[in-house]
Amino acid sequence: MIVVTRRRFVAGAVAALGALAAPRPGAAQSASAGPPDPQLLEDLVAANRILVDQGVLDGYGHVSARHDRDAGRFLMSRSLAPELVTAADVLEYGLDSEPVAAGGRTSYLERFIHGEIYRARPDVRAIVHSHSPSVIPFGVTGAPLRPLYHMSAFLAGGVPVWDIHVAAGDSDMLVRTPALGRSLAQALGARPVVLMRGHGAVVVGASLPQVVFRSVYTEVNARLQAQAIALGGGNVTYLSAEEAARAESAIAGTLGRPWELWKRKTLGR
Amino acid sequence: MIVVTRRRFVAGAVAALGALAAPRPGAAQSASAGPPDPQLLEDLVAANRILVDQGVLDGYGHVSARHDRDAGRFLMSRSLAPELVTAADVLEYGLDSEPVAAGGRTSYLERFIHGEIYRARPDVRAIVHSHSPSVIPFGVTGAPLRPLYHMSAFLAGGVPVWDIHVAAGDSDMLVRTPALGRSLAQALGARPVVLMRGHGAVVVGASLPQVVFRSVYTEVNARLQAQAIALGGGNVTYLSAEEAARAESAIAGTLGRPWELWKRKTLGR
Amino acid sequence: MIVVTRRRFVAGAVAALGALAAPRPGAAQSASAGPPDPQLLEDLVAANRILVDQGVLDGYGHVSARHDRDAGRFLMSRSLAPELVTAADVLEYGLDSEPVAAGGRTSYLERFIHGEIYRARPDVRAIVHSHSPSVIPFGVTGAPLRPLYHMSAFLAGGVPVWDIHVAAGDSDMLVRTPALGRSLAQALGARPVVLMRGHGAVVVGASLPQVVFRSVYTEVNARLQAQAIALGGGNVTYLSAEEAARAESAIAGTLGRPWELWKRKTLGR
């Protein structure tokens, strides 16, 4: 894990805020929504590093947050390995998934995942796209991902598998257009997680702590569910719908506990 | 692993002891039993960190110890990720699982696990509640956890699975009332370990070193037992009852060896 | 992971360049092609360490790069555990897999893997030989290694298993002669990966970043494919040939992202 000192983090954040702080009134669509809440920016950088530390992301994948001043904008790093992301790398995007002011910096090819989901889901304020390893086998077999225990109760509404081949025929597997992003958002529907066949997963949440929590426990649940299926010969007791609904609500009140831990470890404090 | 220096640890401990040291003679039920043995407090902090280091706890779970001055009291951290616990976070609880003097600090929702087991089992002086990963699959399949080797001989009396649905119907899966704690304690009976369907496990012991040892080797046994069942097509030779009884007794004399190691590594000495 | 500071790295590189910089014009076959591009040398040292950090190499295995000044030469460490390799350990080899000027330093027994593949494959500029753990089971069972997801799309052309027993009868399993190297190169054909029964794998690429990327995701794919086969009862959807071709081409443009991360972590910057 690469640890950022608080000093180095804040310096980066200030530089980034400066870059983001210059709304250009004349440029209609491309005008910045202005600097985001510094706390949100700090959490976004932390989320990138936490997800690497927890084995959800490796050199690939990305996490975004809806802008706190403008629901039509979101924040995400330029194309960079998540472990290296600092506040200075964060760009502002419109819901068309194009950067407001890239300043020559390149964007992730699959940024349309984010824009199209923010467009379709007003309740969503943070999104993770990953190649979460234990999840991959569930995307290429008929085995449905289901909640084994209370920590992953949020999976109870069903985890659809989006097959890009159904949406677009032969492709390079990447969500590189608004149309593919819309197709994926449609498969996600009102749920928190969608798998992508032969690729990975997308997890959404109402906040960065929630989307990170859900990403971590989707990975853990997938690992333990595969073990349970092998151990039980396929015979596994999952949470009932009612148990899952109640557990998800109860756990929601505790997200601050792991988040505080993860953030302290990641930011080296 | 977050390491505490001895200096920082002792400073924390002194602060905590000060907070715990003021028994209020007038307040009948809520009077503190007085400051615990500093060694016990140090071991409790170490146990939190060791269990994270050994993969038994993550951002969730808790460990407690019965108060050395009063069998009707126990010590446990306020609601906090175990890896972050210092002596200053430790609160004193009555057997009703309510803090004697929380001072505005919040308690774990599932503290009733601890109070009710201490009430039912006078021999128990330390308790761990975890989501120990390899153990989860044994709680949701019919596969019984059994001792594969001498290190986990303590499992030989059988490991019951407590299903909260049998006790309480649909729930949020949490042991959030004294009644649920009593039901769980009843399932545990006189044994050292009980699994919780769709949730985790509870391990008890006569001391912190013992409960930590048992928690670590319950996790290891679960992992190796699942591998052995796959390798042997279900055909596995476990310890006989007599072997387990003798091995448990022999191993009991060696607990100081891993405990010394774990504590030195955790406290950074 | 052993981290080299930039200062120490450069010092080592300068020493090595000095050693490599003295072409001896009189010595026909053994004349050095001259000092390689310092960037190539730095990348070769980094590749050794990255492959250990990523779990592809342990105390064994080797990585080489074709010399940038002379396609008839390649660069590889003297016989040394990859994690310990510095620029000063790098030797220049001819396509006969013999060092140009060993200066008393010993060479890897299996250097013929490299020379013979460079001879047979003009497109190849970097080669890794490993005992990549998750790959070993695919070399000793009938299960073919196939691309589960877009990151390992390069496996789509098929991954042959080279059995040294077919080539040479009873042996010590090592590619210790030019003839064995040629046999292995023939099995590899135009593909990027060949498995070696009861031994390991060879991965080739057009550059060090590409061969490292391919080695890492061959290991990851093998691990996840074995999990998927178990989970799906053998029923797994792999990338189609057309998907794989397009994905491989798309991913090719992103190799710099993990490479930048891996190199920064490995070289301690």
Next chain:
Amino acid sequence: MIVVTRRRFVAGAVAALGALAAPRPGAAQSASAGPPDPQLLEDLVAANRILVDQGVLDGYGHVSARHDRDAGRFLMSRSLAPELVTAADVLEYGLDSEPVAAGGRTSYLERFIHGEIYRARPDVRAIVHSHSPSVIPFGVTGAPLRPLYHMSAFLAGGVPVWDIHVAAGDSDMLVRTPALGRSLAQALGARPVVLMRGHGAVVVGASLPQVVFRSVYTEVNARLQAQAIALGGGNVTYLSAEEAARAESAIAGTLGRPWELWKRKTLGR
């Protein structure tokens, strides 16, 4: 991993050598063979730490070396977690597995494993007793441990499973008497590895580097063999006897490579 600086290591070694250096001429059987080769002592300390770092030992297990001055003596730590062993903890033992001069320090209960094997096997100069995790399932199922690849060729002569119940009926599973040590040594015969049902393994070698190498690759082979059996539906190609004999001999010449790496990492140089 706990790292010892060279300075601290040497200080410890000197203290230990002082303790071991005083042969008492009058005390027939209990006279020390004198101080061992400092290199041997350094290697013994390193072996303890390497085996922890490689996942073969945890807080339990032990490694010994035959004394270089007296084939009737061996060196082993007092009862202590292997990761904590320094030269000052090393005691000298007779072939009766009793310490020459314990000075109040306690010995491992299972020291008889060592004495009896040194007695039965003049070719053996180093012994490891472990609870090597991936090996445990092979000791409790009918599945024989066999060499999957050249690195574990030394397993080709067969890996017997010693069942203490056959030797002694109900027991505490520990090799706590000379008779049990002899029974185990008999099961080992002329081979390098014997498994102990419901307990662990013993690995022997002609030197510390060899016994460490064999211990590490016995663990790796067990892990990969279990994966291969699952992947191949039990259909696995192992090394032939002739391949194994030749590979073992070829690999023997390369042991210095991982040993140098492991020792440098462990001793922090």
